Amino acid sequence: ETGVTQTPRHLVMGMTNKKSLKCEQHLGHNAMYWYKQSAKKPLELMFVYNFKEQTENNSVPSRFSPECPNSSHLFLHLHTLQPEDSALYLCASSQGNRASPSNTEAFFGQGTRLTVV
């Protein structure tokens, strides 16, 4: 496996369900991200992790709960979602570090297409 892998590729869940999205990167990067991509809207950054520590939360509702057990894995736990949360959820990674968190390239996974019914 190479690059950034996301599972599942598609997910349909009811508003009362609990599910998790998984992301794994095989690039040796130290920073991982969750983005939300909705139709006709720009990519929205949700969370940033550097060396397993959350360094950014862009006012994301608490029904989205990220978890980063190590630098290679990132999860997004979902519970009591709303239909407007239906979107493509993209995971990305980059070679960030504490001293210089701004690197140029983020590598994206293929995304999980989430539908909330």
Place this chain on the structure above:
Amino acid sequence: QKEVEQDPGPLSVPEGAIVSLNCTYSNSAFQYFMWYRQYSRKGPELLMYTYSSGNKEDGRFTAQVDKSSKYISLFIRDSQPSDSATYLCAMGWGAQKLVFGQGTRLTINP
């Protein structure tokens, strides 16, 4: 006003045409300017990036940044059907501080 404005299209051109994609932005502090390409059912992939103003060329692709006008462009020469995708501009201070445009859906017709 949005920080980054990008015409969503769709844009449809014949094969071989020169394509021009553009974004405007409002934050003069942006330092990195990027273009991502996203094929259907795939994640975005970095196509080109530039630091500060100027031009950058890579094969059939040329990226231009005009910081004085807060305007960036991506030109595709000799466009191919395989270039059909959504093109996202992004800008900021690096991978951890990026603001994306809405994306322009481009179709190259054989």
